[in-house]
Amino acid sequence: MTTVAIVGCTHAGTFAATSILQHHPDWTVHVFERNDSLSFLSCGIALWVGDHVSDPKRMFYSSPAALAEAGATMHMRHDVLGVDVTGKTLTAKDLETGETTDYAFDKLVVTTGSAPVIPPIDGLDAALENGAVMLCKNWGHALAIKERAKSAKTAVVIGAGYIGAELAEQFSDIGVKTTLVDALPRVLANNFDAAISDQVEQAFSDHGVTLALGQKVVAFRPASGSDGADGSGVTVVTERGEYTADVAILGAGFRPNTALFADQLATIGNGAIIVDDYMRASLTDGTVLNDVFAAGDSATVHYNPTGKDDYIPLATNAVRQGLLVGENIVAPTKRYLGTQATSAVQLYDLAMSATGLTLGGVERRGLTARSTTLVQDYRPDFMLTTTPVTATLVWDPDTRRILGAQFLSKHDISQAANVVSVAIQAGFTIDDLAGADLFFQPNFSQPVNFVGAVAIQAVAES
Numbered sequence: 001m002t003t004v005a006i007v008g009c010t011h012a013g014t015f016a017a018t019s020i021l022q023h024h025p026d027w028t029v030h031v032f033e034r035n036d037s038l039s040f041l042s043c044g045i046a047l048w049v050g051d052h053v054s055d056p057k058r059m060f061y062s063s064p065a066a067l068a069e070a071g072a073t074m075h076m077r078h079d080v081l082g083v084d085v086t087g088k089t090l091t092a093k094d095l096e097t098g099e100t101t102d103y104a105f106d107k108l109v110v111t112t113g114s115a116p117v118i119p120p121i122d123g124l125d126a127a128l129e130n131g132a133v134m135l136c137k138n139w140g141h142a143l144a145i146k147e148r149a150k151s152a153k154t155a156v157v158i159g160a161g162y163i164g165a166e167l168a169e170q171f172s173d174i175g176v177k178t179t180l181v182d183a184l185p186r187v188l189a190n191n192f193d194a195a196i197s198d199q200v201e202q203a204f205s206d207h208g209v210t211l212a213l214g215q216k217v218v219a220f221r222p223a224s225g226s227d228g229a230d231g232s233g234v235t236v237v238t239e240r241g242e243y244t245a246d247v248a249i250l251g252a253g254f255r256p257n258t259a260l261f262a263d264q265l266a267t268i269g270n271g272a273i274i275v276d277d278y279m280r281a282s283l284t285d286g287t288v289l290n291d292v293f294a295a296g297d298s299a300t301v302h303y304n305p306t307g308k309d310d311y312i313p314l315a316t317n318a319v320r321q322g323l324l325v326g327e328n329i330v331a332p333t334k335r336y337l338g339t340q341a342t343s344a345v346q347l348y349d350l351a352m353s354a355t356g357l358t359l360g361g362v363e364r365r366g367l368t369a370r371s372t373t374l375v376q377d378y379r380p381d382f383m384l385t386t387t388p389v390t391a392t393l394v395w396d397p398d399t400r401r402i403l404g405a406q407f408l409s410k411h412d413i414s415q416a417a418n419v420v421s422v423a424i425q426a427g428f429t430i431d432d433l434a435g436a437d438l439f440f441q442p443n444f445s446q447p448v449n450f451v452g453a454v455a456i457q458a459v460a461e462s
């Protein structure tokens with residue numbers, strides 16, 4: 001009988017547990033999770049704030065009872081305090097009783113995920129403590145943000161990435177006067193190049209969101225005269241201004257939650273556990289461990305556009321890697337195909353999606369690439385309605401391989417990023433995509449579909 005310990009259970013943990021039990025229904029699978037729920041879809045938080053969620057309970061797709069039914073031994077509200085990776089034991093504290101117990105395991109699955117980055121900014125700890133600044137990651141945060149959104153008249157959202165942008169959009173939609181702050185000079189600067197982010201900035205301005213870009217937050221101070229939860233609200237001080245609101249939300253990114261494994265498992269610089277193609281972790285000396293796996297936000301991904309390990313915390317990676325743990329837990333069997341970090345977002349009436357590298361991402365990594373942007377109607381103008389799509393393709397001028405793509409339109413063109421994602425995974429060049437068989441039908445597309453058209457333009461520019 002094999003005993004598995006899974007530490008952490010949101011997406012990677014839930015899928016790993018399910019997959020392991022499907023393959024090995026007779027194994028003992030201990031699941032440790034410090035929260036009292038599992039499988040929460042954080043991507044629903046902003047939508048819930050804006051009243052676009054039918055029932056918040058539906059933001060969970062599994063439960064402790066469902067995993068127990070599948071055969072897992074559940075330890076909910078248990079905090080794993082220490083793990084001896086090579087000694088194969090862990091210590092967990094029951095957060096209800098305070099009791100601490102040691103458990104032995106044959107195989108370990110690390111799915112401890114990530115935590116919000118909390119930069120060392122003056123006054124931030126106190127503001128987080130009194131609730132004037134909130135985080136946005138788990139179910140507890142979701143409940144708190146939703147409650148505050150009911151009474152707040154003003155908000156400052158710090159971080160104009162996907163999470164901050166979605167929150168700012170939903171706050172402005174429900175009438176909360178919102179300021180969106182970021183140290184970078186553009187919104188969604190890590191996800192889209194300027195041809196697209198410029199249009200998003202215009203949409204924010206059109207909806208009354210104040211953009212405070214290119215300015216780092218340097219301090220948080222209590223604000224008098226506001227109706228914040230503690231009676232004071234908060235003033236967010238940046239290098240270039242001060243923004244006072246009833247509440248501020250910090251969305252400054254995520255870091256892997258892997259302190260338990262420091263000095264035991266090999267990691268990249270930010271602490272993400274390096275996994276091989278079969279989700280196996282290794283010791284700090286590089287020895288691959290056949291009985292220790294990591295998946296999701298606690299682990300690295302293989303980023304196909306660069307061919308290197310990277311840190312890209314997305315639920316899509318957590319799910320796919322979690323499933324692979326079950327496939328490979330006995331022996332390396334099924335290889336991980338890597339990721340393009342394909343993603344999408346809807347802000348107001350703009351649908352956007354992206355895959356692979358942006359030109360900005362290329363520059364940040366010290367690489368070289370070219371980019372081609374095309375704007376064309378998504379379907380012919382003899383139709384009663386049509387609307388433009390902005391399509392950008394990022395490609396390597398030497399190999400001609402596609403490295404990334406971005407799309408924006410008022411029409412739902414989000415699936416286009418999935419098409420290019422598969423093309424990148426398959427190693428397509430701009431020539432391959434230019435000649436790919438993409439359908440034409442006037443309800444849906446032009447004779448030359450915009451995905452093919454932007455590739456044809458790239459070939460013409462090459």
Ligand SMILES: Cc1cc2nc3c(=O)[nH]c(=O)nc-3n(C[C@H](O)[C@H](O)[C@H](O)COP(=O)(O)OP(=O)(O)OC[C@H]3O[C@@H](n4cnc5c(N)ncnc54)[C@H](O)[C@@H]3O)c2cc1C
Nearest residue numbers: 008010011012034042043080113114296297313314315316
């Ligand atoms: C607001 C928001 C919106 C998002 N939107 C999207 C989206 O649209 N699409 C997308 O692909 N991704 C999205 N993401 C990212 C996605 O949520 C994460 O990539 C995903 O949650 C990672 O899952 P995970 O299981 O690896 O880690 P986590 O979700 O971080 O879960 C880790 C779990 O481990 C537990 N844990 C950690 N340490 C211990 C310990 N010592 N003992 C016991 N338990 C422990 C934690 O309590 C937690 O439940 C979003 C994230 C946020 C915050």
